[in-house]
Amino acid sequence: MSDFCFVKLFKSCQKVFKSFDLSFKKDVPYFKLSVARCPYCGTHHVVKYVFTSRTLVFKEIGKTRVKVQRYVCKRCGKTFQTDLTSLVDKNSNFTNELKSESEHLISDYLGSLKNVCKSFKKFFGISVSH
Numbered sequence: 001m002s003d004f005c006f007v008k009l010f011k012s013c014q015k016v017f018k019s020f021d022l023s024f025k026k027d028v029p030y031f032k033l034s035v036a037r038c039p040y041c042g043t044h045h046v047v048k049y050v051f052t053s054r055t056l057v058f059k060e061i062g063k064t065r066v067k068v069q070r071y072v073c074k075r076c077g078k079t080f081q082t083d084l085t086s087l088v089d090k091n092s093n094f095t096n097e098l099k100s101e102s103e104h105l106i107s108d109y110l111g112s113l114k115n116v117c118k119s120f121k122k123f124f125g126i127s128v129s130h
């Protein structure tokens with residue numbers, strides 16, 4: 001697993017960058033919020049807390065261990081972690097980017113099936129007229 005793969009992957013996933021930042025700590029991908037804000041009371045008075053380890057499955061690089069930054073709110077005292085929902089569902093290890101890619105593959109496949117049907121019709125149309 002190379003950093004380059006990750007950077008390339010995330011550059012191709014621009015919308016993901018809006019909610020969080022990706023950096024590396026000892027070659028381990030590390031996610032933190034680009035703007036840290038308490039989801040409970042809305043204050044920006046939050047401090048970094050611990051890391052949560054997660055295993056994510058990316059399309060190009062496969063299974064990868066990542067670290068997710070947790071925060072603690074100085075106003076209400078609640079803890080929360082970096083919101084990765086734009087990248088991966090809470091109950092899934094497969095990234096949305098991976099899922100949308102497989103949807104693309106399916107629609108591409110169906111699309112090519114349609115094209116095959118069309119060219120068949122064209123072919124038979126031509127062969128009938130001859």
Ligand SMILES: [Zn+2]
Nearest residue numbers: 038041073076
């Ligand atoms: Zn709070």
